[in-house]
Amino acid sequence: MKIRQISVFIENKSGRLYEVIRLLGGNNINVRAMSLADTTDFGIARFIVNEPDEAYRLLKDNDFTAGMNDVVAISVPDKPGGLAGILHVLQQKNINIEYMYAFVNQSGDNAIMIFRFDDTDLALSALKGARFDIINEKSLFNI
Amino acid sequence: MIWNPTYEKMPRKELEKLQLERLKHTAALVYNKVPHYKKVFDKANVRPEDIKSLDDLRRLPFTLKSDMRDNYPYGLFSAELDNIVRIHASSGTTGHPTVVGYTQNDIDIWSEVMARTFTAAGLTNKDVIQNAFGYGLFTGGLGAHYGAERIGASVIPVSGGNSHRQIMLLKDFRATAICGTPSYVASLIETAQDDGVDLHSLPVRVGIFGAEPWSAEMRREIEGKWGIKAIDIYGLSEIIGPGVSSECEEEQNGLHINEDHFIVETINPETAEVLPVGSEGELVFTTISKDGMPLIRYRTRDLSSVDPTPCSCGRTFVRMKKVRGRSDDMLIIRGVNVFPSQIESMLLEYNGVLPYYQIVVDKNGPMDTIEVQVEISEDVFFSDRIRSLQTAEYSLEKSIKESIGISAKVRFVEHRTIMRSEGKAQRVIDKRTEKKQ
Numbered sequence: 086m087k088i089r090q091i092s093v094f095i096e097n098k099s100g101r102l103y104e105v106i107r108l109l110g111g112n113n114i115n116v117r118a119m120s121l122a123d124t125t126d127f128g129i130a131r132f133i134v135n136e137p138d139e140a141y142r143l144l145k146d147n148d149f150t151a152g153m154n155d156v157v158a159i160s161v162p163d164k165p166g167g168l169a170g171i172l173h174v175l176q177q178k179n180i181n182i183e184y185m186y187a188f189v190n191q192s193g194d195n196a197i198m199i200f201r202f203d204d205t206d207l208a209l210s211a212l213k214g215a216r217f218d219i220i221n222e223k224s225l226f227n228i
Numbered sequence: 229m230i231w232n233p234t235y236e237k238m239p240r241k242e243l244e245k246l247q248l249e250r251l252k253h254t255a256a257l258v259y260n261k262v263p264h265y266k267k268v269f270d271k272a273n274v275r276p277e278d279i280k281s282l283d284d285l286r287r288l289p290f291t292l293k294s295d296m297r298d299n300y301p302y303g304l305f306s307a308e309l310d311n312i313v314r315i316h317a318s319s320g321t322t323g324h325p326t327v328v329g330y331t332q333n334d335i336d337i338w339s340e341v342m343a344r345t346f347t348a349a350g351l352t353n354k355d356v357i358q359n360a361f362g363y364g365l366f367t368g369g370l371g372a373h374y375g376a377e378r379i380g381a382s383v384i385p386v387s388g389g390n391s392h393r394q395i396m397l398l399k400d401f402r403a404t405a406i407c408g409t410p411s412y413v414a415s416l417i418e419t420a421q422d423d424g425v426d427l428h429s430l431p432v433r434v435g436i437f438g439a440e441p442w443s444a445e446m447r448r449e450i451e452g453k454w455g456i457k458a459i460d461i462y463g464l465s466e467i468i469g470p471g472v473s474s475e476c477e478e479e480q481n482g483l484h485i486n487e488d489h490f491i492v493e494t495i496n497p498e499t500a501e502v503l504p505v506g507s508e509g510e511l512v513f514t515t516i517s518k519d520g521m522p523l524i525r526y527r528t529r530d531l532s533s534v535d536p537t538p539c540s541c542g543r544t545f546v547r548m549k550k551v552r553g554r555s556d557d558m559l560i561i562r563g564v565n566v567f568p569s570q571i572e573s574m575l576l577e578y579n580g581v582l583p584y585y586q587i588v589v590d591k592n593g594p595m596d597t598i599e600v601q602v603e604i605s606e607d608v609f610f611s612d613r614i615r616s617l618q619t620a621e622y623s624l625e626k627s628i629k630e631s632i633g634i635s636a637k638v639r640f641v642e643h644r645t646i647m648r649s650e651g652k653a654q655r656v657i658d659k660r661t662e663k664k665q
Contacts, residue, residue, distance in 0.1 A: 131612055149643065152610050
């Protein structure tokens with residue numbers, strides 16, 4: 086139920102993010118979701134893509150500093166309190182969220198939240214136990 | 229193994245007698261043949277005949293790098309050009325390059341001392357040596373080449389650079405030893421990893437590295453990643469090139485100076501006062517057997533110390549400590565002396581691998597600033613979490629501050645944005661001097 090996420094280290098120089106995106110787009114990699122975290126010197130771009138292995142290889146071959154790690158995608162009802170329910174469960178189990186970001190799919194009723202936990206397995210079992218709608222990699226691209 | 233036990237194991241008394249005899253000869257040679265030396269000897273009110281014991285060496289004047297520039301190109305040669313068979317030059321970063329001339333006798337001495345170097349590293353005529361020192365005006369390539377041929381090894385004169393081909397040759401020609409600069413070898417290791425070549429599967433067992441200061445941590449790193457024994461060698465073109473001193477495989481602890489050819493002293497770099505044996509200071513060499521361009525008390529600017537205690541390998545030659553840095557490499561940051569090798573040690577200690585790095589020194593108003601740019605790669609430092617990266621930066625800054633006493637900024641940069649060296653690594657960019665010029 087884990088989703089593979091690609092992350093890329095990018096120095097704060099103009100045009101670097103464009104180069105990453107262009108490389109992925111030019112090779113028919115579809116970016117489903119992304120987030121960018123930055124400091125004054127550098128940023129880390131994180132991507133959920135349809136072909137993670139291929140994207141990872143492409144980035145490496147082009148001398149980008151890239152990594153692949155597991156995240157969890159959960160479908161959250163797009164209504165007040167939707168996210169609170171998830172966070173409540175995590176808080177009760179004392180599970181830390183490293184970071185999270187969201188995207189809304191076309192059909193519109195649900196938002197998809199991407200979570201990065203320090204202990205992914207522990208988080209997954211807690212969320213499964215609470216019967217949240219955890220999305221696997223395949224269905225993420227069939228939405 | 230010892231190439232020439234007669235000299236390398238010569239009892240100290242006998243060795244000192246030989247040194248005195250050769251010193252007298254050399255002093256007379258330069259006094260009679262080189263106008264510069266006649267002038268400076270006269271000025272110091274000393275004559276070659278005044279040398280009665282080795283202690284009299286300190287009465288002779290020093291030779292400085294600037295003397296080489298002032299006498300560019302051939303002014304310090306004591307042999308006629310008819311008898312000079314080779315000319316090398318060091319890359320001059322400022323002004324003229326430093327030129328050195330060799331007679332056939334000098335080339336023979338050079339081959340001899342490099343033969344000792346390879347033998348001390350455990351190599352014989354059964355070995356295949358891939359020589360990745362640069363061939364050309366730089367002394368590394370040809371010096372290693374002649375020494376390797378002298379012991380009868382098979383030499384692959386590949387020179388520096390073209391890393392993919394180097395890896396291919398290592399695989400196909402089955403080299404058992406490699407020589408080159410440590411920074412180039414580190415980039416070769418990286419190339420092998422990119423090419424998917426398992427270095428441990430290659431028959432290379434020994435590496436002979438030198439021509440630039442490198443840290444003990446970097447040695448462990450190269451030895452670990454490649455599974456070879458890394459031997460440190462030392463030399464400088466002014467004295468002969470590589471072959472001035474080298475480690476023995478038995479101890480790998482200090483480099484035996486070929487004292488039948490070179491007399492070593494250590495001095496206080498500021499006052500030029502001769503220091504007692506064992507104290508750290510600037511190394512000073514006098515060549516006592518060369519006849520193309522002998523140098524009297526040449527100040528190397530290299531900082532080290534000399535250990536006279538006997539070595540388990542049986543050589544009677546003193547050992548110099550791994551050079552900590554060249555005094556010209558020393559940076560003065562806000563009044564604090566900093567060696568690039570100190571920063572290298574910090575980086576290596578952090579997680580056991582040496583990343584590519586570069587030190588940029590600049591000025592912000594009257595304040596010197598220092599920035600250590602560190603390349604990150606997936607194996608080193610990289611994380612998808614900003615916090616881990618920042619923590620790494622902060623703790624590196626903290627350890628630099630604690631050990632060296634200066635505040636440096638550590639900045640992560642992208643993979644392969646720092647220039648790879650094929651010869652000596654350019655670790656420092658000092659923008660303060662660029663601004664002055």
